[in-house]
Amino acid sequence: MDFITIIISTYKGEEGIIECVQSALTQDYKDYEVIVVDDNGRGTKSQIATEQLLNKFQLNSKFRYVVHEKNINGSAARNTGIKKARGTYLAFLDDDDILTSDSIRLRYEKLSSMPAEYGIVFSSFEQFVDGKKDFECVYNFEGDILEDYLLEKIHSPSSVLMIKKTVIDDIGLWDEEFRRHQDWEFVTRVLVKYRACCIKQITVKRIVTWRNNAKRPELFEQQRLFFLEKMKPIIEQQDILTRQNIYYAHFMDIGKNYLKHKKVGKAIIYAFKSKKPLNAIVDYMRGYVNYFKK
Numbered sequence: 001m002d003f004i005t006i007i008i009s010t011y012k013g014e015e016g017i018i019e020c021v022q023s024a025l026t027q028d029y030k031d032y033e034v035i036v037v038d039d040n041g042r043g044t045k046s047q048i049a050t051e052q053l054l055n056k057f058q059l060n061s062k063f064r065y066v067v068h069e070k071n072i073n074g075s076a077a078r079n080t081g082i083k084k085a086r087g088t089y090l091a092f093l094d095d096d097d098i099l100t101s102d103s104i105r106l107r108y109e110k111l112s113s114m115p116a117e118y119g120i121v122f123s124s125f126e127q128f129v130d131g132k133k134d135f136e137c138v139y140n141f142e143g144d145i146l147e148d149y150l151l152e153k154i155h156s157p158s159s160v161l162m163i164k165k166t167v168i169d170d171i172g173l174w175d176e177e178f179r180r181h182q183d184w185e186f187v188t189r190v191l192v193k194y195r196a197c198c199i200k201q202i203t204v205k206r207i208v209t210w211r212n213n214a215k216r217p218e219l220f221e222q223q224r225l226f227f228l229e230k231m232k233p234i235i236e237q238q239d240i241l242t243r244q245n246i247y248y249a250h251f252m253d254i255g256k257n258y259l260k261h262k263k264v265g266k267a268i269i270y271a272f273k274s275k276k277p278l279n280a281i282v283d284y285m286r287g288y289v290n291y292f293k294k
Helices: 017-025 045-057 074-084 103-112 146-150 165-171 182-193 217-235 240-260 264-273 277-293
Strands: 004-010 032-038 063-067 089-094 118-129 132-137 161-164 195-208
Touching (some): 004 017, 017 032, 032 045, 045 063, 074 089, 089 165, 118 182, 146 240, 161 165, 161 182
Parallel strands (some): 032 063, 118 195
């Protein structure tokens, strides 16, 4: 059996970190370690509180706690974990998400059984928003999924991923320029060169306590456009129809987010940027109604 590293990045995550780490340390797979990388910055209130909370795990031989001297971002925390990892397979976990006890074993069994061109596996998950179940995401794919991923037909929060260490050695670390959409950028680079598989079992409970940039739609716009600019060389390699649909999907996300905040003018701008304004208006109406049904 291969040795596996679970990397948990934490920043101001005191509320959920205990349950998160506990779930990682009670896996039914035997040969693994858990590395918590604290990105709060040494000596800050959150870092001190996090360290005190995690003291209960210090005697567990599977557990390691690493502290950044200053806050950087989630990508940097994951990269620190990668550099310190002993595993040949790596799994990532956010500080408020929870694993089922078979999560690591099931993902490893799937990925390790696939041909060499498969480099990453996704676990199906359920998401909770403010304590209430929001939705389930049950994956059903295998092979080359790059186009579907760019079209946002497949989503990949970092906690559902397991990847071969050799793949990271090949494609590089997480891009620390990204404050948001780090997982999209990282996984996109993986999918350019490797095939992906999934497990249909839900083995990750994802906890969300706020909606995406709910109070800052301008920041959401800025970060999404930054992602598209960075991914442009990959997007431009797709056929013309796929390129158009990729930009449409992402512009619609920006527009819908403005519409939720009643900034209709900005939403209309992105409807026309999508080059499918009539389709966009229909999508806006559908998304607006569905959002406020929740």
